[in-house]
Amino acid sequence: MSNRQILQVFEQYQKSRTAFVQTVAELASRPQNIETLQNAGVMSLLRPLLLDIVPTIQQTAALALGRLANYNDDLAEAVVKGDILPQLVYSLAEQNRFYKKAAAFVLRAVAKHSPQLAQSVVDCGALDALVICLEEFDPGVKEAAAWALGYVARHNAELAQAVVDAGAVPLLVLCIQEPELALKRISASALSDICKHSPELAQTVVDAGAIAHLAQMILNPDAKLKRQVFSALSQIAKHSVDLAEMVVEAEIFPAVLTCLKDPDEYVRKNVATLIREIVKHTPELAQLVVNAGGVAAVVDYVGDCKGNVRLPGVMMLGYVAAHSENLAMAVIVSKGVVQLAVTFAEEPEDHIQAAAAWALGQIGRHTPEHAKAVAASNILPKLLASYLRADASEDLQTKAKKALKNILQKCxxxxxxxxxxxxxxxxxxxxxxxxxxxxxxxxxxxxxxxxxxxxxxxxxxxxxxxxxxxxxxxxxxxxxxxxxxxxxxxxxxxxxxxxxxxxxxxxx
Incomplete structure (x- = not known):
């Protein structure tokens, strides 16, 4: 056999590997093919291709594995048991940017399903490698790494702390300052996933200077970015008075109120959630939001939406009213009672009715004047009917009863x-x-x-x-x-x- 013929054998073998891995990656993108691929032993066939001498075959094998692991936790578990993660982590440090993106995708796809699978990603040493990727020149590599880190951090405080300990936070804060929109979005989302678990984790993000950079983006025209920005700010503000005050001191009011009318439903909901998380802490913070026109804006918001999107607005009005007679009167003057009564009557879901009942009770419990404003909306018989309704949830019955008592004691x-x-x-x-x-x-x-x-x-x-x-x-x-x-x-x-x-x- 001549040298040329020998080379042709190797060329043919490379073409076959390339065709195989590309076809599997394509098939893995469609859910109806997953079970057949799994039954055919696709994992054990893809694993050696991660070490292939041809970079494109490595990358495509990683992409296929990511798509499989993304599909369900059984396949993600198979990736872990197949001892594939250490190989990916090793390659993250060694390979080109295309492979790094694919490898980070697999790690993210495994981590997303459960705390246990996310822990497997941590245990194989992936966090250090992913944090190094946040310093790459290529924005796509940074984005893939930020996404994987966020998916690890979202499950619980221990995993989020592991991400913090790996040094991710300062680099994620740098990433939200990059020009690429996709990188900004994913980095803000990862910061939100870290902040949400505890005041200490939120403080770590604040100490890295995140609030000022997030606050600068609240009027960005990109809806997906704004969703993540408002989510991150609300996850910071929710934990304590100090953290909420730091968010307010970034001068987000009154600009943030305009976003309650944003065309994007999730932007509106996240803004309402942020305002709720600020006003709940103290009368002073609530008064600041009232002075900025926040109550009237939230009343309009509650009137403009339906279902769960209404919920943070309803709760915000209740929190404001709970603080003091004057703040409750601010809700009444802004026609908050009327809107809450409409919400209570319109919404079919018990948990939204329960929130509206609670908010009305917080308004009506202060003085006879407050109670009269609530009672005049003809809500008392409806509250009573919900309390007596046999098929009402326990939460609705409890909240309706408490609201009735609060109002009746003053009415x-x-x-x-x-x-x-x-x-x-x-x-x-x-x-x-x-x-x-x-x-x-x-x-x-x-x-x-x-x-x-x-x-x-x-x-x-x-x-x-x-x-x-x-x-x-x-x-x-x-x-x-x-x-x-x-x-x-x-x-x-x-x-x-x-x-x-x-x-x-x-x-x-």
Whole structure:
């Protein structure tokens, strides 16, 4: 056999390997092929190709493995058990930029599924190699490395700490300053995944100077970048007063409020979440957001959206109102009660109704004026209906009951309380009757209305334990009226009258 023929054998072998690995990579991109590839033993066939002498075959083999591992945790587990990760980590330091991107993709695809698989990525020494990739000249390599590091960090505080300990944070902060949009997005996302677990991890990101650079991007035209920026800022702000104050000090208000009207739904939701995470901490932070026009903007936001996107806005209004009478009044003045009542009535999901009920309770619990503003929205019968609904979630029933009690303890707006007299169970009825017993002794107009509306008659029908608070309230109300009026509306009185009619002997 001539030298030429020998070379042809090797050329043919290379072409076959190339064709095989390209076809597998293509097949692995379609979910319907995954099971067949797995059954054919594709993992063990791809592994030696990671060490192939031809760089394109190495890269394509890594790409195919990444696509397989990305599909489900069983295949990711197979990559780990096949001892493929150490080879990838070794190659991350040695190979060209195309291979590095493919290798980082495999590590990300394995890490994404579970803390256990992410731990396998850590255990094989991948973090140090990925952090070195963040210093590469090629933005695509940096992006692939940042993505893999974020997928490791997202699972729990221990894994996020491992990413921090590997020195990733300062380099990720540098990456968000790079011109490439995709790199900015993924780096901001990775920082968000690190921040979310604990105040200490968030502080590490803050200490690296992340807030100022994130704040500069809140008005960037790219929606996907803004999603990640607002997510990262809210993951920082949520942990403590100090961290929230640092976010506010980056002068994000009032500019951030314009993003509540962003065309992108996820941008809007993440902005509302950021505002919620800031106002929840202290009255001072809430007041700062109110002064910037934040309550009116969030009320509009809640009115403009539906479903889970509404939730952070609803919660934000509740947190603001919870702090003080003045802040609750700011929510009322901005028509927050009306919008929360609409949300409660419109939303079919129990958890959103529960949030709206909680927020209304926070507004109504301060003074009679606050309670009247809530009660006037005709929400009390709806709260009662949700509390009594047999198929309502436990959370909705609990929040609706608590909101009712909060509002009823302050509410002296009798027209709103009247319907509850007829439907409320004893534990709620006590609060309703208690409010009537406070108002009626001092208000003659209210006393007259209480008779004509059927309230006095209803009170006489209530069976209260002698000596109970409810019994005392009923006595207080009855003492507001002449004895014959109370007797007239008492159960059985009409029968007594009829009896007297029958027994009456007219004068002959």
């Amino acid at each position: 002296v707006h009798l027209p709103a309380l009247e319907p509850l007299l007829h439907d409320a169970p004893p534990n709620i009825l006590k609060h309703v009757v208690g409010q009537f017993s406070k108002v009626l002794p001092h208000d003659s107009k209210a006393r007259r209305l209480f008779v004509t509306s059927g309230g006095l008659k209803k009170i006489q029908e209530i069976k209260a334990e002698p000596g109970s608070a409810l019994h005392e309230y009923i006595n207080t109300i009855n003492n507001c009226y002449p004895e014959e009026i109370v007797r007239y509306y008492s159960p059985g009185y009409s029968d007594q009258l009829l009896q007297r009619v029958e027994e009456f002997q007219p004068v002959q």
